[in-house]
Amino acid sequence: MPCPTEDRLNSADQLLLFAEPDWPPDPFDVRVRAEGLYVGCADLYLDARLKVDRCFISHAHTDHACAAHGVTVCTSATARFMRLRLRSGEFDVHPFGRPFPWGDARLTLHPAGHVLGSAQLLVEYGGQRLVYTGDIKLGPSLTCERAKVVPCDVLICESTFGLEKFRFPPVAQARRQIAHLAGELLAADRVPVFLGYSLGRGPELAAILAQAGFEVMVEESIGQHLRVYRELGWFDWPVRPLDPRKARGRVVVTPAGPAAAAIARQVTGAELVYVSGWAMLAGYGRRFGADHAVCLSDHADFDDLLRLAGRTGARKVYVTHGYTRPLRDSLAARGIPSRILNVGAPRRRARSP
Structure with missing residues (x-):
């Protein structure tokens, strides 16, 4: 589906483009803008829904790799897949597990286990660590790298299957x-x-x-x-x-x-x-x-989302993309402070597994 542009965002979208107000600020300056999630300390967007100058793309599905950004930070596999349909834009590709400087921050890509080339982003800044999972799956796959649990202070986690009823078979x-x-x-x-x-x-x-x-x-x-x-x-x-x-x-x-x-x-x-x-x-x-x-998914189920949050050691969790409120409440019940980041209305397309 084509990427929405500024003038195509309707009033319902606009109402959803703000994080909840009660969450205290953190060192990373995480915000929700009209373009999408934004990490201020790195001046970098995360899977932006509108075209921006600099963006991390977690994987090449069209609901995340939506536009040809000025510079796209991603894995080489994601760049290869994006080039199958996007002919413009510059790619800044990096292998897994190799840190690189980015302004005042340091970035590292780690496997997310969702599809081939899918990556989590680790942002290190001011002595603390933030991880953005993108779409993630902890289980095995025949056709992509297995996800790594990355220790962090702040976690931004998807919640596609963040409802307790979604417990997948092995x-x-x-x-x-x-x-x-x-x-x-x-x-x-x-x-x-x-x-x-x-x-x-x-x-x-x-x-x-x-x-x-x-x-x-x-x-x-x-x-x-x-x-x-x-x-x-x-x-x-x-x-x-x-x-x-x-x-x-x-x-x-x-x-x-x-x-x-x-x-x-x-x-x-x-x-x-x-x-x-x-x-x-x-x-x-x-x-x-x-x-x-x-039932076979390339996302984490409810139990794996809770397991992921616990194993990272995160002191607080931002929840986005999916069943955000149930997952937030489940994390809070387990003593993990969490808040919702609403990144706009989902695009009308077939649900991802």
């Missing part, structure tokens, strides 16, 4: 369920069509299914991203470009939306499988025309 169990369902559908002479974003879940599904021994076909945009995965050494399984005429006996991976709808029309016997953390909500997959749903 990843190994979800992988087995995916492979079992694919086998069952093929045995019934059906064509399993798994739904996943071009970056992240789509490649992960392709890896799970190929590793389980299935012949996998991938839609064009997933194939485009997989070329980058291969070049970076993160995908070594055989997959084929999608040809609806030859899908019988094979498993298909495609993004949801128009591509999946077209495949459902073109492939006789296609059955769509929605794979996401949102699959925990009864019937949610039907919004995408899916016949089946499996």
Whole structure:
């Protein structure tokens, strides 16, 4: 979805663009501006929703990598993915775990475990440490770096699944369920069509299914991203470009939306499988025309969000992006001071898993 511009922010957006007033100031000068989250001590935006001069981009999904900023601080993988759709802007790329100076602050990128190249940002300033997680997942993945818990004084944490009901099954169990369902559908002479974003879940599904021994076909945009995965050494399984005429006996991976709808029309016997953390909500997959749903996410669930906050040792936590109030209250009940950062109304798009 295209990035909103200043004149497209409606009055509801404007009302949401301010942090709660009761939170005492901290050394990092964390603010919410119309452009997005801002860290004043480093003069740096975090996943800005509008174009800015200098911005840290945690990963290349379009709800975070929304604009071609003047200078984008990110990993090399994120830069590669962003260049697939953004032709302007300068990239300042850094490897994980290697500090670099940034004005009066020092910055370090650490793995976030969300998608390939996804990063947390550590800001060191005035003898203290702030960590911005971006989207984060603590569990294992076949196609991206595993997240690291980074000790800090102040934590800015996502809360996509910050509601207590979101407790995901183990990843190994979800992988087995995916492979079992694919086998069952093929045995019934059906064509399993798994739904996943071009970056992240789509490649992960392709890896799970190929590793389980299935012949996998991938839609064009997933194939485009997989070329980058291969070049970076993160995908070594055989997959084929999608040809609806030859899908019988094979498993298909495609993004949801128009591509999946077209495949459902073109492939006789296609059955769509929605794979996401949102699959925990009864019937949610039907919004995408899916016949089946499996819970596998590239975000932390409720328990992992609490675990993350506790293991960082943060003295206070800013909560943003998702179920902010329930997570804030759960952290406070565990003795961790927390406040909400409202970064504007979410863009209208399919929920991220």
